[in-house]
Amino acid sequence: DLGEVNGRLFWNVASIGLSAELAREITSETKQRWGRLGYGIAALRLLARMRPFTAEISHDGVTERVRTVQIAVGNGRHYGGGMVVEGSARPDDGVLHLYSLEVDHWWKLLALYPAFRQGRHGEWRDVRAFACTEVEVRTKRRRTINTDGELTESTPARFRVRPGAIRVYAPHPGSVP
Incomplete structure (x- = not known):
């Protein structure tokens, strides 16, 4: 499958909030100088100034108003x-x-x-989680969307x-020595 947001296709995940801000914050200079540690440093700076935003999430005939720090829509499992x-x-x-x-x-x-890390965050009271085929997200102020890291x-x-937008051909798992 592929995900789509506003007509743009994505492979894995699209998000609004913290991860989009992190993508904006992390510069190529920071990545080059600090490597993976740079992400941690940038994330700590973001957490210090983190403020929830209001969004309306509409899916399956229901509209929910939420105060959130991040909304992520995933097509795959990991990101x-x-x-x-x-x-x-x-x-x-x-x-x-x-x-x-x-x-x-x-x-x-x-x-x-x-x-x-275990994929159990949807069980927490502070996390709203669901599956759908379509969803709309509206915010009062325009917010940037991070699609697969961009x-x-x-x-x-x-x-x-x-659904089924990509065909993948691979050998059967048991056929490769």
Whole structure:
């Protein structure tokens, strides 16, 4: 499958909020100088000034108003160096998996970190999570959208899944020595 946001296709995940701000914050100079540590440094700076934003999420005939620090819409399971969008997600399951981080304190993100690595964050009270084939996200102020690591779109955003959009040919797992 492929995901689509405002007509732009994405392979894996599109997000609004913290990860888009992190993509904006991390410069090629920071990456070159600090490597992976640069992401951690930039993330800590972002957490210090993190402020939730209001969004309306519409899916399956329901509109929910949320206060969130990040909304992510995933087509696959993993993103961002081993984080998990949703534990049971597959890139060919025909749905998108959305989560919204509705935390009010930065330290809750630290507590959530192990659940994100295992794909169990959707079980937490501060995380709204669901699967859908289409979803719209509207924000009062335009917010940038990070698609597969690039800042490409902005809200309002219409996401949808494009089931079976890519054909992959690979040997059967047992046939390769």
